[in-house]
Amino acid sequence: MKIDEYEVKIKKENRKTIKISIEKNFLVVKAPGFIREDQLEKILFQNINKVRRIINKNRNLIDIGEKHFLESNNAMLLGKSYKVEVINSYVNNVEIIDDTIIISVKKDDENLKIKLFKNFYKNKCIEVITPIYKQCLDSFVEDKCSIRPRIEYKFYKGRWGAYYPKDNKIVLNCNLVKLDEEYIRYVIFHEISHTKIPNHSKEFYNVFNNVYDRVEEMRIKIKKYIIN
Numbered sequence: 001m002k003i004d005e006y007e008v009k010i011k012k013e014n015r016k017t018i019k020i021s022i023e024k025n026f027l028v029v030k031a032p033g034f035i036r037e038d039q040l041e042k043i044l045f046q047n048i049n050k051v052r053r054i055i056n057k058n059r060n061l062i063d064i065g066e067k068h069f070l071e072s073n074n075a076m077l078l079g080k081s082y083k084v085e086v087i088n089s090y091v092n093n094v095e096i097i098d099d100t101i102i103i104s105v106k107k108d109d110e111n112l113k114i115k116l117f118k119n120f121y122k123n124k125c126i127e128v129i130t131p132i133y134k135q136c137l138d139s140f141v142e143d144k145c146s147i148r149p150r151i152e153y154k155f156y157k158g159r160w161g162a163y164y165p166k167d168n169k170i171v172l173n174c175n176l177v178k179l180d181e182e183y184i185r186y187v188i189f190h191e192i193s194h195t196k197i198p199n200h201s202k203e204f205y206n207v208f209n210n211v212y213d214r215v216e217e218m219r220i221k222i223k224k225y226i227i228n
């Protein structure tokens, strides 16, 4: 049995309760001897959110912020990891060649590199996220008369997106394009649900769950990523 990327290892012990921990690449489940394996499996899946919380705690959080690539020479795009190479050139440019993102700069300047990199991601948002956004919107609105917020992209810290009812627009964090499409859809449906309910009340989650069926799973999964 596997949960996310972890193989489950069951250890029967003389104990009264179930204890879950992460040891190397295993999700170790220490359980009382009287619980059968199929019962245990059922318990794990009934408590999948608790299990994922334990997994997240043990996972190293991944910083996908703008400055991160300068230190690590690594960057993400749509869930894929790329090497980052900086070269001196007569033009300023960012391009992908195979598994490398190449930043060409006229002068060796950190702020210039970050500026170019931010531009690169913003353009990727328009190219990749906007069509996904339109798809999500189409599946959300029942009739053509419903509100169709326009979409914008910004480099936010600490939030993946926001809905501004007065301007009828949704702003998504440019960093979102670094993650796999499933995260992008999750955030889009979250923000679109705010067009019906502005706060995070029970009513909001009713709307959200109605249009998107992996709310709880993705809510926990996205916590792995931080933006510094």
Ligand SMILES: [Zn+2]
Pocket (backbone or CB within 6 Å): 190, 194, 200
């Ligand atoms: Zn929200």
